[in-house]
Amino acid sequence: KAGVTQTPRYLIKTRGQQVTLSCSPISGHRSVSWYQQTPGQGLQFLFEYFSETQRNKGNFPGRFSGRQFSNSRSEMNVSTLELGDSALYLCASSLDQGQTYEQYFGPGTRLTVT
Amino acid sequence: GENVEQHPSTLSVQEGDSAVIKCTYSDSASNYFPWYKQELGKRPQLIIDIRSNVGEKKDQRIAVTLNKTAKHFSLHITETQPEDSAVYFCAAFMDSNYQLIWGAGTKLIIKP
Numbered sequence: 001k002a003g004v005t006q007t008p009r010y011l012i013k014t015r016g017q018q019v020t021l022s023c024s025p026i027s028g029h030r031s032v033s034w035y036q037q038t039p040g041q042g043l044q045f046l047f048e049y050f051s052e053t054q055r056n057k058g059n060f061p062g063r064f065s066g067r068q069f070s071n072s073r074s075e076m077n078v079s080t081l082e083l084g085d086s087a088l089y090l091c092a093s094s095l096d097q098g099q100t101y102e103q104y105f106g107p108g109t110r111l112t113v114t
Numbered sequence: 115g116e117n118v119e120q121h122p123s124t125l126s127v128q129e130g131d132s133a134v135i136k137c138t139y140s141d142s143a144s145n146y147f148p149w150y151k152q153e154l155g156k157r158p159q160l161i162i163d164i165r166s167n168v169g170e171k172k173d174q175r176i177a178v179t180l181n182k183t184a185k186h187f188s189l190h191i192t193e194t195q196p197e198d199s200a201v202y203f204c205a206a207f208m209d210s211n212y213q214l215i216w217g218a219g220t221k222l223i224i225k226p
Contacts, residue, residue: 033214042218043158043203056213090157102148103214105157 002027004093004106012112018079021109025072025093032074033103034066037088046089049074078111086113116141116208120217128225133194135220137204138186146207147187149178152219153200161202162189191222199224 005024013019025032034046045058049068066076072093078085088110092103119138127133137147148163164171164178164187171178175194180187187206191198204217 043216045213045216048213056211058213092158102160102163105159107157 004091004104006089006091006106006109008109009107010110010112012114013081014114015081015083017081018077019081019111021076021078021089021091021111023074023076023091023093023106025074025091026104029093029095029104030072031094031096031101032068032072033092033094034074034076035090035092036060037090037108038086043090046076081113083113086111116210116213116215118204118206118215118217120204120220122220123218124221124223126223126225127194129194129196131194133189133191133198133222135189135202135204135222136186137188137206137217138184139206139208139215140185141206141208141210142182142185143209144185144206145209146214147178147180148205148214149189150203150205151200152203158203194222194224196224196226198222 007022031050033048036044047066048056052068063079068074088108090105090108092105094101094103121136145166149161150158151161152158162173162176162178164180175192177190201219201221203219205214207214
């Protein structure tokens with residue numbers, strides 16, 4: 001089975017721009033969660049999607065949004081980028097909803113905002 | 115809000131010795147506690163998990179213990195090896211907001 005894939009792997013943007021990141025889960029997985037990872041801050045939960053519905057959301061501003069398509073692929077969008085948005089963005093897929101099942105992480109997208 | 119505290123932030127042990135990482139959670143209704151390992155430059159991977167109806171779980175050199183009364187759980191690694199060097203994250207599933215809350219991570223260094 002192919003693992004979780006994320007595109008692009010690296011991205012450089014300037015302040016004020018917007019960005020869209022993509023995540024393709026493992027075949028058959030319907031839950032996709034997104035995380036922001038920065039040094040010293042661990043994994044910060046952004047949101048979880050299950051069957052095209054956002055089931056849960058972390059404490060991030062409205063500039064961060066996402067969606068999930070009928071094939072379970074998910075996208076994350078950040079508008080009006082700030083320097084502090086520079087981070088590794090990880091998505092993870094799992095068989096079921098609620099994150100009480102093993103999450104399989106993608107390689108991440110490294111976003112640099114200048 | 116709900117949180118998970120993880121200690122220590124860095125742990126250095128001699129190869130062959132044991133390592134223990136501890137996490138404390140705030141929501142007494144939490145019922146699922148996974149541990150993930152992230153090697154340098156790689157993605158996090160589940161190494162062991164425990165549910166609230168179990169007090170201890172072992173998998174070869176790795177074990178997790180759960181104390182629901184005290185609301186803490188620990189990861190134990192015995193006979194540490196160089197490949198155990200990584201950042202370890204604990205997490206607790208909070209029933210109150212239906213969300214997995216993560217600890218800040220522990221960098222484990224295995225000294226030869």
